[in-house]
Amino acid sequence: MIAVLRSGMLASVQDLGRHGHRGRGICPGGALDTLALTLANRLVGNADGAAGLELTMGGSEIRFDTDTRIAIGGDDFGARLDGVALWPYWSTPVTAGQRLVLGGANAGAGKKGLRTWLAVAGGIDVPPVLGSRSTDLKAGFGGHEGRALKKGDRLPLGVSTLDAGQRQRRAFGLRGPDWTTGGPHDADDAIVLRVMPGPECEQFTAASLAALWRDPWRVTPQSNRMGSRLEGPVLERRRAGDMLSSGVIPGTIQVPPSGQPIILMGDAQTTGGYPRIGVVIRADLWKLAQAPLGGKLRLAKADAAEAVQAWDAQQRYLAQVSQGLAASGWPVAAGRPATPD
């Protein structure tokens, strides 16, 4: 079991998502940064699809009531295990009673993230609903009692593949995706998201399209697991007109009548009625999941070939991680690869 002593702003049980039910209006949900959860899971000997916790903006505290092993991904928010620094993408043994504490939003200098993903050996063993342990916060099912975690919650752990020797092995880490080293940022300190033009892209004025690709966009505090609401130049359509309800997926950039775009995320509705000016490529969704409130984004026009190439590169990185872990004698669970969509 693990116990939630403090939940922070928003904490929930998430796995790689609930796929295959969009035709029923059920969103995929899941960890918004599937790369971070996948890496953390592999570091504790879990299958990629094991459920972990998604923690928002630090401020949380978790107690482990059993000997186990943990790893965090994403932003560490100055994470400490009984006072000792815990780095992201490190696999660390934990003894019963130890506490993981994430600091506040401004913990540590130069923090650039928004969310943390915690994997625990064996995974969070809440009952799967419709094929997933992810919490659907909007519809109130899945995860732990269909809701965000709160102080006092106790969560069961599944059976870990690690033996006692592996569980107690001293901490080790791997090179995480280039986040803190400035990888996703451009010279202007903006996070660069590669975006393919969307189906309604041509409904927008030339000036709006030019601004879309040129100007910086700010992530507003109204952002959540449904979508990142951006602030920047007003995007205008050449003519107004109603759209019929049509499919949207995570990464879809919708433009409501305000002209301020929303990039949809895992908990977004399955169909929408606003023009889709672009779609963030799958390989860059993890960056969006970590983009801090108030942070700056730049949208770079990309084509399908570039998107597929970026996705392949990410899959190669994940394969290298597994090979490296296996080479060091770490159990690598056979599991499906991370598929955000």
Next chain:
Amino acid sequence: MMPSSLPRLHSLGEAALLCELPAPATLAQQQRIWALAAEALQWPAVHEVLPGMNNLTLLFDPTQIDAAELEMQVLAAWPQLAIAPLAGRTIEIPVAYGGEHGPDLADVAAHTGLTPDEVVRRHAGAEYVVYLLGFLPGFAFMGGLPPELATPRRAEPRVAVPARSVGIGGAQTGIYPLVSPGGWQLIGRTPLAMFDPAAAEPTLLRPGDRVRFVVESVQT
């Protein structure tokens, strides 16, 4: 019958393809959408289909099939689709109209120039067809609202529409499966659950179903 027009195809990111028919949305066109959805699910590279109103989004694995190849596959399949109405059921939905359950019934009556009783009579007198589920789990987009009942959405959307509320939004009618923000005019409420994640069939309604609202009570 040959289709009058081919769908417009556009990528929705590198792993989804939108197939869209020209407006207006009709049942005949939606039947083509359903047929294409059923057909595309047989293709190995397509792992999920997402029907919209008059359109369909195919989610595919771009490492298995090139987008251009998938587009050709859609266009090749299009004229050969087996168009048949879905084996829909007829579902009766009891509704308590007006009063606390339908606080906007009077507004709809005022907008349409009908009496509240007449709004109820016409709403419950029509037969509706479920075109798709979307927006929220189990939320059905239906065709068949008598045009005279069309009423614009509320200027100020509600922060929390009660679950199982029956509403009118523009030319559509629908039932909110969950508590949710919403701008539709609420005319009643049903005791039936529209969504139960624990059930073998988690949604009460499915595309192709015919829906009839049954008057349980009217408060005006």
